[in-house]
Structures are given as structure tokens and as C-alpha cells.
Amino acid sequence: MAGVGRTGGLPAVRPDLTALVGYHSAQVEVDVRLNTNESPMPPPAAWQEELAGAVARIDFHRYPDREATALRQALADSHGVGVEEVFCANGSNEVLQCLLLAYGGPGRTVALFEPTYTLHGHIARITGTDVAVGPRREDFALDLDVVAGVVAASDPVLTFLCSPNNPTGRADSPAEIAAVADQVPGLLVVDEAYGQFAPSSALGLRAADPGGTRHVVVVRTFSKTWSMAGARLGYLVADPEVVAACELVALPYHLDVVTQLAGLLALGYTDEMNERVATIAEERGRIAAAFADLPVESWPSDANFLLFRPVEREAVTVWSDLVSAGVLVRDCSTWPGLTGCLRVTVGLPEENDRFLAALTESLR
Numbered sequence: 001m002a003g004v005g006r007t008g009g010l011p012a013v014r015p016d017l018t019a020l021v022g023y024h025s026a027q028v029e030v031d032v033r034l035n036t037n038e039s040p041m042p043p044p045a046a047w048q049e050e051l052a053g054a055v056a057r058i059d060f061h062r063y064p065d066r067e068a069t070a071l072r073q074a075l076a077d078s079h080g081v082g083v084e085e086v087f088c089a090n091g092s093n094e095v096l097q098c099l100l101l102a103y104g105g106p107g108r109t110v111a112l113f114e115p116t117y118t119l120h121g122h123i124a125r126i127t128g129t130d131v132a133v134g135p136r137r138e139d140f141a142l143d144l145d146v147v148a149g150v151v152a153a154s155d156p157v158l159t160f161l162c163s164p165n166n167p168t169g170r171a172d173s174p175a176e177i178a179a180v181a182d183q184v185p186g187l188l189v190v191d192e193a194y195g196q197f198a199p200s201s202a203l204g205l206r207a208a209d210p211g212g213t214r215h216v217v218v219v220r221t222f223s224k225t226w227s228m229a230g231a232r233l234g235y236l237v238a239d240p241e242v243v244a245a246c247e248l249v250a251l252p253y254h255l256d257v258v259t260q261l262a263g264l265l266a267l268g269y270t271d272e273m274n275e276r277v278a279t280i281a282e283e284r285g286r287i288a289a290a291f292a293d294l295p296v297e298s299w300p301s302d303a304n305f306l307l308f309r310p311v312e313r314e315a316v317t318v319w320s321d322l323v324s325a326g327v328l329v330r331d332c333s334t335w336p337g338l339t340g341c342l343r344v345t346v347g348l349p350e351e352n353d354r355f356l357a358a359l360t361e362s363l364r
């Protein structure tokens with residue numbers, strides 16, 4: 001093969017991949033893990049029992065339903081859309097990967113606005129797609145002039161928003177999202193991994209103006225609010241043409257039968273999910289109030305995490321103090337636009353107490 005260098009007898013990986021650093025959250029053995037925005041609560045016991053019963057009846061020698069029709073229909077019903085507007089995959093990260101495989105690639109560009117979810121740019125680069133980056137404002141809100149400039153300069157096939165935005169916490173307003181939707185030449189992908197915590201959704205924008213928002217794609221996941229990070233299930237709601245494009249690039253039978261069942265059964269527990277969201281939102285308020293009395297800068301959150309910046313002490317020092325006290329948070333202090341910042345996931349009340357006590361001690 002021309003152009004393939006050899007290292008120790010094996011071919012070198014694609015040269016454009018060598019610059020990518022893998023996406024990993026440091027995992028340290030601690031009592032209180034508040035670093036990856038998971039739900040601190042397991043799914044309802046009744047769901048686990050129902051799933052166990054259903055798994056016992058699976059014909060494991062048969063391939064799963066390739067189209068995941070029952071799951072997609074149930075999701076479609078829950079959002080008041082058609083089954084042909086829903087695509088499911090192994091976590092919303094695989095949904096994003098499918099979008100990028102279908103629409104990205106060499107010679108194409110995506111646009112995004114930092115600080116935001118690192119994986120949008122990371123998965124884009126893996127698929128050979130160029131990434132055009134613009135900054136968010138100092139308060140992490142979108143700057144619509146910056147959006148206009150980046151979009152005009154790069155002609156993106158996909159523009160990513162993350163709302164509520166990870167790791168900064170705020171949701172973009174419906175007006176802001178609509179304004180971006182009006183500007184972009186390609187698809188607008190709104191990652192709503194934390195959508196259930198937010199006051200509004202781009203699903204509302206799609207519903208209000210179906211003709212004008214054919215290019216708006218909403219991505220959701222079961223990993224956060226649904227307490228199912230271990231199951232790997234995400235989906236998008238979009239125009240049927242976008243769904244068909246994703247199906248074109250997804251591997252055959254990519255979504256296994258257990259995952260399909262897990263998601264389908266979970267949708268019967270919406271009330272329990274909403275209760276969990278309410279509990280976490282209340283705890284989030286409690287942490288935010290405690291921040292107000294500490295020497296930290298912090299930002300309002302519409303999600304299950306809070307971004308904060310110690311003002312009198314180095315972020316890494318505070319991070320290590322917390323680890324020593326058995327509490328793990330995310331160190332974002334070297335991420336673009338987030339100098340000195342840490343991110344804490346809202347945990348159980350007693351976990352949040354431990355976090356606040358350890359933080360207070362560290363900042364004393």
C-alpha cells in the first residue's frame with residue numbers, strides 16, 4: 001500500500017489521528033464520584049425486575065430487530081413525532097458519530113462554539129471532518145455575531161449546539177437557538193443530553209415550525225436523566241431524510257436486543273424519571289446557594305452539574321484536596337476558555353454534603 005509507513009511491522013495509524021488525544025475522564029477510586037454527570041440514583045427497582053423478566057424470554061440466537069421499531073415508536077409517541085423521525089444508537093455518542101459519518105468527512109466542516117462538549121469536535125476529527133471553532137461570550141452565552149462569522153467563513157455542513165451546555169451548564173434560549181437555526185447552511189444539531197433539566201427544548205422549535213426547522217436535529221440520551229449510562233442508549237429526532245442517512249452508515253444490528261428492551265421498558269417509568277430530575281434540581285439549588293458563601297465564582301446551571309472557579313486557590317490544588325477527602329470532581333482547568341474551573345455533578349444529598357464540606361475545608 002502506497003503511503004503506509006511501518007512501525008515495528010505494523011502499519012501506522014492514519015496520520016490525522018495521531019494528534020488526537022483520547023477522551024477520558026480521570027478515574028480515581030473514591031467514595032464520592034461527582035465527575036461524569038451520571039445520575040446518582042439507580043433506575044427504579046421495578047424497571048430492573050421487569051427488564052430481568054423480559055431478558056429471560058429473549059431469543060438470543062436471533063438477531064435483534066434491525067430497525068428497533070418498537071423502541072423508536074415508543075420514543076416517537078413520547079415526543080409526538082413519527083417513527084420515521086427517530087434514530088436510535090449505542091449512546092448519543094454513536095448518534096453523533098453516525099451524523100458525522102453520513103454528513104461529515106474530508107472536505108467538509110462542522111462548526112461549534114467553545115467551551116462546549118469535547119466529543120463534538122473529537123468525533124468530527126475522527127471522521128476526517130474539519131472543525132471550525134468560535135468562542136462563546138465571557139458568561140458562556142452564545143454570541144450570535146460570532147456564530148454568524150464562523151458560519152459565513154466555514155460553510156458548515158453541521159453546526160453543533162449543546163443545550164444545556166456541558167461543561168458550563170446553561171441552556172441556550174429558544175430565541176438563541178432559533179436565531180442560529182436561521183443562519184446555518186446545513187444541519188443544526190442540538191445536543192440535549194441534559195434536556196429534561198432545562199426549561200425548554202429545541203423539540204419545541206421543531207414542533208412550532210416543522211417547515212422552517214427541517215434541518216434541526218435534536219439528540220438525546222438515556223445516560224443522564226434516565227439513570228442508564230451503563231445501557232448505552234441515545235437517539236435523535238430529525239427529518240426522516242436525516243434518519244435515513246444515519247441508518248445508511250450504522251452497522252447492521254448495531255443496537256442489541258437488551259438495549260432496545262431496556263429503553264422501551266424505561267419509557268414506562270417517566271414519572272419516576274421526572275421525580276429524580278426534581279430531586280437533583282433541588283440539590284443543585286442547594287449547592288449553588290452554598291457557592292454564594294464561598295470564595296468561588298460559579299455559573300447558573302440548567303443541568304445536573306455546576307461549573308465553579310476557586311478564586312483564591314489553584315483549581316488543581318482544590319481538585320487534589322477534594323480527592324484526598326474522597327470526592328472526585330472534573331478538572332476542566334486546562335480546557336479552552338475554562339481556566340481555573342472545576343465541574344461538579346450533583347449527587348445524592350449526603351454526597352453533596354461531603355463535597356461542600358471538603359470544598360469549604362480546602363478553601364479555608
Ligand SMILES: *Cc1c(COP(=O)(O)O)cnc(C)c1O
Nearest residue numbers: 091092093117166193221223234
Ligand atoms: C454525557 C453526554 C452525552 C452522553 O453520551 P452517551 O453516549 O449518550 O452516554 C452526550 N452529550 C453530552 C453533551 C453529554 O454531556
